[in-house]
Amino acid sequence: MSSVQTQSVQTGRITRKFIYLFLLLMALFYLLPFFIMVVNSVKPLSEITGGNMMALPEVFTIEPWLAAWSTAQVGVEPTGLRPYFWNSIKMVVPAVAISTVLGAINGYILTKWRFKYDTILFGLMLFSCFIPFQIVLIPMARILGILGLSGSTYGLILVHVVYGIGFSTLYFRNYYAAFPTELVRAAQIDGAGFFQIFYRILMPSSGPITVVCVIWQFTNIWNDFLFGASFASGSGAPMTVALNNLVQSSTGVKEYNVHFAGAILAALPTLLVYIVAGRYFVRGLMAGSVKG
């Protein structure tokens, strides 16, 4: 998307006005749910149930945020989302790190140390990204039970590494495929070994793709719900599962403002990453779909 654009399509004034109008209306459509979340997360509950969801708050309060963070009823315990936020952090950091490192090494091997049937092996890894995870839920639950990892953060780390290496391998493989193999061969002739070549020659130029891969894995793993709900629904639950428990809880009054604050808390990490490194996020999306 960075290529220099040479405009050749001419559009009339009315057409241009229509285009701008359409683009702005669509922007409003995309912003509306977030606007509603933010506005209603700083209102007292009475202003939502008795008032207008689209209106700005008459009384500004951060109570809902505090409640969502530390006192709201999540499941049976009034702990707020805080412990679950940390569960997610403890899950996402190692899972992202491990899957990225493995992906880098796999990508290096699959492009610079090619062997018979390597494309088939890569195809097998790649297909694993797209399977409906329902197909592995039952055996995974059994294995985690046998390993004593049910309901724990470690279990989820294992799961996310396993189902994340397909994508991380894809990123690094496509990136290293464009890296001149002559440099690798030259280093080999100079006596550099397998790991030396990786550290000295490929790693120093892997910055951008590492960022892409880390962002993609972070977003995916943080946003996962199915694995979290299946393997860690209790006190080890990740943020998304806790948020769902908070919103769906049927006891007591529905505290919409707290739900909105909780939803923003759950969205904040990935949203921050998107704002800071949106360019890389888009590149990751594209590489994950068009295999560029």
Add this chain to the structure above:
Amino acid sequence: MYHVSKSDFKTRLQTWLPKLVLSPSLAMVLIFVYGFILFTVYLSFTDSRILPSYGWVGWENYNKLWRLSHWEISLKNLGIYASLYIAICTAIGLTLAIFLDQKIRGEGILRPIYLYPMALSFIVTGTAWKWFLDPGIGLEHTMHLWGWESFEFGWIKDRNLAIYTLVLAAVWQSSGFVMAMFLAGLRGIDSEIMKAAQIDGASNWNLYRRIVIPLLRPAFLSAFVILAHLAIKSYDLVIALTGGGPGRATELPATFMYSYTFTRNQMGIGASSAVIMLMTIAAIMVPYLYAELREKK
């Protein structure tokens, strides 16, 4: 002599090392993906109920599955949901991309706005839309307060219309991504082709219809494949937005599989539904990945 055998060992190690280092990842994928798939396929032919059990029952689970109205409803819902989701996302994505490609001032601000929902969890999206679409406090209520008393928008509570709220929220989440794919495709088109067509006197409409859109075929294909597999896997959004309800109005195969396996203790039937989901996705993904990998060679 010693020196020779040592370097011999070193070269042999060097040729084995890559395969050795790759093998843990490979073993993980083979066991946790393909081994597990085989296990689930096997379970789908057994009398497993609350726990896996190994009594062979042949095709019984599949026969039962296809007779269940619950499964039929899930498939029908998936049909409606997936076709609308794919069609609308593609239409919006393509329109946004073509419009954004007209040297728009503020493109740098608009593009990230269209795309940010993709960074959110479906649970967050579901929560936001759930309350916004709730007639009691959301859009309908707001319109009443603004004086439009007869305004009605209770789709989310309506058995016949709830599935469309799912489409709405899912389109909101993914259409920006489709826009990005088409925009990348548009920016890759050789501007000489466009100029030549314009010199020939083609109108903008014809230029896009006859030349640009056909050139975007790879982007259409990628968008279709990605959206189709996302639609079949849709689970989180249903749980957060409607929980499958009202009644079974928004049940999809993914929610069906989960409830039969883990809450209704019909693991055999749950497994067979998972196998059918896998087959459907494989039918779309395998030819696509095969073509992509072959091109690369």
